Amino acid sequence: MxxxxxxxxxxxxxxxxxxxxxxxxxxxxxxxxxxxxxxxxxxxxxxxxxxxxxxxxxxxxxxMQKVALTKKNVLIRDDHACQYCGTRGERLMTVDHVMPKSRGGESTWENLVCACMRCNNRKNNRSPQEANMTLLRKPRQPKYIPxxxxxxxxxxxxxxxxxxxxxxxxxxxxxx
Ligand SMILES: [Zn+2]
Known part of the structure; x- marks a missing residue:
């Protein structure tokens, strides 16, 4: 290094x-x-x-920069950890709409989380409650990205x- x-x-x-x-x-x-x-x-x-x-x-x-809402920044905010099962990974992480887009879920910091492909597929077009999946923590707008x-x-x-x-x-x- x-x-x-x-x-x-x-x-x-x-x-x-x-x-x-x-x-x-x-x-x-x-x-x-x-x-x-x-x-x-x-x-x-x-x-x-x-x-x-x-x-x-x-x-x-x-x-001071406002943190742009991008897929990459959502993953950074969540430390590349799936917010449903806790698995971490730099690759193959997806951004999940907690309340699905098709159900009126918006693309906001509060409705987007890092999710592994498995959890994302499993959850599909359901809310976490319907899918019986719990978020590890409440997603929120980060104050800053390091x-x-x-x-x-x-x-x-x-x-x-x-x-x-x-x-x-x-x-x-x-x-x-
Ligand atoms: Zn997962």
Whole structure:
């Protein structure tokens, strides 16, 4: 893993980038290295540690964005977990209308949930009650979608203290 955590000048986590892009930012004088890896960059003209965390030297302004209602964002809100059986998966997850469209169910944050194909097929054109299926939690509009999605098992230790906001589960973030 050679991804690099980018911090704003205020030390807030901004995003995750490739080491190539991070090195460019360092050489352009736009960022400083906060933490390097043990590995060195292999280049005949420079000796430098592979960056792990860099910090921008100027402030990157990020407007608060309203979370767009998209299939992808519904899946992110639900942490790719089927809201009926709890199965998790990055692939093959569908977005289910809790109250089916054919029955007047709208496409809103409150009526859309992540569902595995099995549950979606099983539920079919029925309400959860009719199908005798219970939602794990009430779907609601998320306050925000985290910018940074990191597979928790690949998180380098040194990133931890900058990601306190992000390395909790999405459930906790949405409920907060
Ligand atoms: Zn399911």
């Amino acid at each position: 050679s991804e690099v955590l980018v911090l704003n000048s205020t030390y807030e986590a901004l995003n995750v980038t490739t080491f190539q892009r991070a090195v460019k930012l360092l050489f352009a004088g736009k960022a400083e290295m906060l933490h390097g890896r043990d590995r060195m960059l292999a280049s005949p003209t420079l000796a430098m540690r592979m960056p792990s965390i860099i910090r921008m030297l100027y402030y990157i302004r990020r407007p 910018w940074i999605q990191i597979k928790r098992n690949t998180l380098p230790d040194e990133w931890g203290k900058f990601l306190f906001l992000y390395n909790v589960s999405i459930d906790e973030r949405v409920e907060a």
